[in-house]
Amino acid sequence: MTVSEDHGRTGGGVCPFTGATAEETKQDVTGPKGLPLVGITMNLGLNPLDFTLKTQRDWGSMVKINLIPNDYIQVTNPEAIERVLVSNIGNYRRGKLYKTFHSYMGMGLLTLDDAEWRAHRKVVQPAFTPKRIGASIAETIGAAQDVFDRWERRAATGEEFDLVVDTMDLSARVLGKALISRDLSSKERTFTKAVAAALEVIFKNVSSVEELLVPKWVPIAYFRRKRNAHKVLNKIIDREVRERTAKGDPGDDAAGLLMKSDLPPNALPDNLRTMFLAGSETTGLSLAWAIYELTRAPSVRRQVEEEVDRVLQGRIPTYEDLDKLVITKSVVDETLRLYPSVWQFPRDPVTDDELAGHHVPAGATVMISAFGTHRNPEVWENPNAFDPTRFHDPEEQRRRPKFAYLPFGGGRRQCIGKPLALAILVASVAMACQRYRFSLPLDQEQVKPGAFITIFPEKFPNKGIRVTVRRRDPVVSGAHTDTGADTNTDTNTGPEQAGHVPAEQERPEQEQVRA
Ligand code: HEM
Structure with a gap:
């Protein structure tokens, strides 16, 4: 069933074929039947992303998913999404599934509704206006320097490493800088591990053997991990809070604004936890996917x-530079289309x-699937x-249905961190391409995405995206200063030199099919 077929009934009035009114032609949402008691839980457990595309293909852009313990309606239809997020937003609440976020995020921006929200x-x-983000972007992105230094060392040894671990570290550092003016990373990656564990717990609160069957003691x-x-x-x-109170100066970053506000006392911890959890893994994974795609598309990488x-x-890019990096921005946009970190999000009517x-x-629970919508063949060639x-082409973008692309959600509940995340991603991809070229080992040419709350490499954390990195020197004012092993011709197959790995052999560009 196509999008046009399954929502051809929305026009109202009388059906020219049956004479029935719009009210009478309104149909219940249907979907695949599963086993008694377990519904289709088993199928979904295989790979939720494959499952989304399969059900969209077989059942259309509105699908009933019989999942234990919560059924939901999977929506990948841009018009329907517009209605939920904008034109009938008053009828929709965060609902049952968002309640599972309360244990970690409390009552903050992501979980509240209406006047409180x-x-x-x-x-x-005010902490997320373009002006504010712009004023501090150099400092924010400067917090990533440790990760770039690490790539410098890795380029020298030619060692293989997990890109995802590094990009998560990078995002924790820059997000800490942006939200509370601190570097949140450490050698043991305590913060990133805590974020990953918290997201795991939120996910498992929905349905997991541990949460349902194992006594807490x-x-x-x-x-x-949870504790x-x-x-x-x-x-x-x-x-x-302690240090800022002692100084008598809350500051004017997100933490400072919350400290100075007259919101209830839990608003500060709940919102900071919310922003760390909502912003850190999403941004880190998106950066990893962007670099991964560039390793597979050499001609795009050369343009960047x-x-x-x-x-x-x-x-290092300034905020003004970011607007001029249009190709780099299109790489980020396209990465967020293929791998929207928050790949689905719920509402209850x-x-x-x-x-x-x-x-x-x-x-009911309406599950807006950004992933399915972004790969809906009725909208995207x-x-x-x-x-x-x-x-x-901005014209082409205007021609698309407005809610065909929604990596940051939409309407008034659109992601508050969108300008920050985009600035971090464009700046980081630019800086990565300015200084480094990444390659995938031959035994790992394709990395299949999997999903939990976010989209990550299917075998993560055991196996993320393994890469090697080479140093490249930027071409400044037309003077090409690349080091010997790192020419732009992409044909260097010479022997390995000290401090460099051989330039990659580029594969012919071909359509890459994912998920
Ligand atoms: C690539 C990175 C990111 C992606 C893909 C992303 C995606 C999203 C999406 C889809 C929503 C809407 C959820 C819904 O409507 O149910 C959302 C909301 C939110 N995001 Fe992000 N996000 C990203 C980065 C960030 C960052 C860096 C922050 C840090 C401040 C952040 C904080 C939030 C908050 C607080 C909300 C709730 C906003 C509200 O309802 O007022 N996100 N995000």
């Missing part, structure tokens, strides 16, 4: 290198509604191919 957003919003590793994640995040926040060299002339010609009952040119 509005009050929190008003306080925090049983000493299993999962419960230890530890709480401790680490709370310790960071307590220290902030050329743009970065021309615009930056060897410098308060009263019955009609979405794309389908009846949606009060109390060749949807599984990495092709940043989709984002080159």
Whole structure:
């Protein structure tokens, strides 16, 4: 079934074929039947992303998913998404599934509704204006220097490493700088591990053997990770409050704005935990996917290198530079299309509604799938191919349905961190391409995405995206200063030299099919 077929009934009035009114033609949402008791839980357990695409292909853009313990309606129809997020937003609540976020995020921006949400957003919003992000972007991105230094050393040894571990570290560092003016990373990666454990717990709260069947006092590793994640995040926040109170200056970053506000006392810890959890893994994974795609698309990578060299002339990007890095930005946009970190998010309707010609009952869970929508073949030509040119022509973008692309959600509940995340991603991809070239080992040409709350490499954390890195020197003012082993011709197959790995043999460009 196609999108046009399954929402051809939304027009209202009388059906020309049957004479039935729009009300009468409204149909219930249907979907695959699963086993008794377990529904389709088993299928979904295989790979939720494959499952999304399969059900979209077989059942259309509105699909009933019989999942234990919560059924939901998978929505990948841009018109229906517009109705949920904008034109009928008053009828939709964060709902049952967002309740599972309460244990870690408390009552903050992501979990609240209505007037309470509005009050929190008003306080925090000034920390995310383009002006504010712009003023501190050099300092923010400067926090990533340790990771770039690490790549420098890795380029010298030619060792293989997990890109995801490094990009997560990078995002923890820059996010700490942006939100509380601190470097949150450490040698043991305590913060990134705590974020990953907290997200695991949030996910497992929905349905997991550990949460449902194992008493809390049983000493299993999962419960230890859960307790530890709480401790680490709370310790960071307590220290902030203590030190700022002692100084008598809360500051004007997100933490400072919350401290100065007259919101209830839990608003500060709840919102800081929310922002760390919502911002850190999402941004780190997106950066890893962007670099991964560039290793597989050498001609795009060359365009990015050329743009970065021309615009930056060897410098660290300023906020003004980011607007000029249009190709780099299109790489980020296209990465977020293929791998929208927050790949689906739920809403519960308060009263019955009609979405794309389908009846949606009060109390159901509507699951907006950004992943499915971004790969909906009715909207996107060749949807599984990495092709940043989709984002080159503003006219083409305007022609697309507004909610065909929503990596940051939409409407008034759009991600508050969007400008920050985009600035970090464009700047980081630019800096990575300015100085380094990454290669995938031959035995790992394709990395399959998997999903939990976010989209990560299927075998992560055991196996993320293994890469090697080589140093490249930017071409400044037309003077090409690349080191010997790192020419731009992509044909260097010479022997390994001290300090460099051989230049990669580029594969012919071909359509890359993913997921
Ligand atoms: C690539 C990175 C990111 C992606 C893909 C992403 C995605 C999203 C999406 C899809 C939503 C909407 C969820 C919904 O409507 O149910 C959202 C909300 C949110 N995000 Fe992000 N996000 C990213 C980075 C960040 C960062 C860096 C922060 C840090 C401040 C952040 C903080 C939040 C918060 C607080 C909300 C709730 C906003 C509200 O309802 O007022 N996100 N994000």
